[in-house]
Amino acid sequence: MKKKTLAASSSVVLSAALVLSACGATDSSKGSSAPQAGKPAQAKEFEVSFRHTQIKDNAKNRMAMFMDVLKEVEGNVPGLKFVPEGVDGTVNRQTKLKAEFAAGSPPKIFEVFGGSDTRNFVKTGNMLDITPIIEELGLKDKLIDFSEFTVNGKIYGLPMAGSVQGVFYNKKIFADLGVGVPKTWDEFLAICEKAKAKGITPLTLGAIDAWSLNMIPSTVMVRLGGPEVVQGFVTGQTKWTDPEVVKGFEMVENLIKKGYYTQNALGLKYPEAQAKFASGEAAMAFDGSWANATYADPSKSSIVDSLGFFNFPNLGGKGDNMVNGAFSNGFGFSAKVDENEKKAIKEFIKVFFSEKYQKRQLIEDGYFPAIKLTDMSGVKPIIQEINKSIDGLKLFPAFDSIVQPKIKSDLEAGMQQVLGGKTNMKAMLEKLQQSQETENKKSAEQAK
Known part of the structure; x- marks a missing residue:
């Protein structure tokens, strides 16, 4: 794993914990409907599956934030409709994803662990290389650590949060x-x-x-x-x-x-x-x-x-x-997507990995952000204490x-x-x- 030095002055580094994901999706409709006389063209609806593990009582705030993310993304992508599916975290990791990748039918957006899980799924050829998306959005320098989702120099997922x-x-x-x-x-x-x-x-x-x-x-x-x-x-x-x-x-x-x-x-x-x-x-x-x-x-x-x-x-x-x-819990994306679905994935990455939502997850639920924050106002004192205690140290x-x-x-x-x-x-x-x-x-x- 690529080691990082944590600096309190640059960001709140790390934390764990959450794992989100996406569910299998129906095939997307392509194109847009023909405009009627005097009316603007209406984009055809298409669905993108979104599997998450926020099914427990202590995840209510977290789930509410994810729903806000999905709503914002839908508003930015004409015709997009997310189809959320909640699954137990262990079942998702140990059973469902393994079977879906083996069958060549993973969800469009899904919870995934970095490290060995990501490496094994990449071998199937069914995990989307998002390197071009990360570069287009200018996220590479903002992310604290994405090494666990990097395979042979390509990025196949993103950590939603970090932990120490x-x-x-x-x-x-x-x-x-x-x-x-x-x-x-x-x-x-x-x-x-x-x-x-x-x-x-x-x-x-x-x-x-x-x-x-x-x-x-x-x-x-x-x-x-x-x-x-x-x-x-x-x-x-x-x-x-x-x-x-x-x-x-x-x-x-x-x-x-x-x-x-x-x-x-x-x-x-x-x-x-x-x-x-x-x-x-x-x-x-x-x-x-x-x-x-x-x-x-x-x-x-x-x-x-x-x-x-x-x-x-x-x-x-x-x-x-x-x-x-580590920054191990994150999102992965299916390689089997059309252009509309890829647009939805790019917009989801853009919205979720913005300072707005990364800071919100820190303040509301204590999840350390995956990106470097520029504004630390409103953060709990214990967060500052954690960050200070690990300042200058390296991760393993x-x-x-x-x-x-x-x-x-x-x-x-x-x-x-x-x-x-x-x-x-x-x-x-x-x-x-x-x-x-x-x-x-x-x-x-x-x-x-």
Whole structure:
């Protein structure tokens, strides 16, 4: 992944989180109807599918913004009618899109992940190369990072937002404990121990949603081994059993053994763990920047005035001064479009990736923009704090945007077993390496 230096003065960089998309569309009508005497010509209507994943209650604001985008685009393109379709995010990613690309019939505009997902879909020849559109609209220099959607120098998608991962903390609890922001791993552990001694949960965790288990390990692993560790898994240059990888995961295992995570974490979903931090029950929450939408919302959080954020402490390794940040969730477009549909796609890109809507998603829902903003007025204080904490640092991608889907699911299941005491980190990673080797062989065979 192309690394970027984040500068608070130039933009609010990153955040995750949302994933939008588009649904399969009916064939578009072409041309326009003949004008009647004394009346202006009327463009023939044509439909463009638009698949999104904004189907949950917490996505109402987000969905309203997308509908405003679609309405504006329709007003700019004569005859255009969008056909929205809401689909569960996991179903869209793991089932529907794979089947549609295999059949050669993807939606016209759709939610897609960058990295391996985009690369695999590009191989089918059914994903639109939008490089000429980006250049025509002058967006290339405005976008913060589109590397995960770039394949062989061509752009096949755009991230709708970005994210970074770090530690949200309760400033009041820290003050009561007599501690400050930790600069080292030992200081971080000392805070956890002091919080536990006072009956306060050091770190929230909702392990039913197993992906959240891997946020800290991913950061620790790269802090120790450097960013090339993640890329190396799929090339065979890195093994899950390498010393620095094992050490990173065993450091996290130590957090589990010492009881620093939420009790009964295996019985909690990610939003439930967030609620515990937001209610003041925990000192810290290792989370993505998207979580500011919950923690800084007075209707959901009682710690708004005590909310802080810090970058995870350096560990003295090759990846110090780097932050897990990515622009992975975005839009893709079908290559099977006519001229009318292509006009609609270009206008959609122009409207959605304008400062108007990129700033709106930041203010309303805490999603960091995909473009550099020139106006930061009205932005929540915690956003400014997040941005300041990562100023001057470089990004590295989350491992699940690089490795094969099975490796992601195997690691998530393995981490749940470690948390439940059914195995240990070293044994889990040895098993994971066997799976990685099998998947790499499959990938090599498919590439032939």
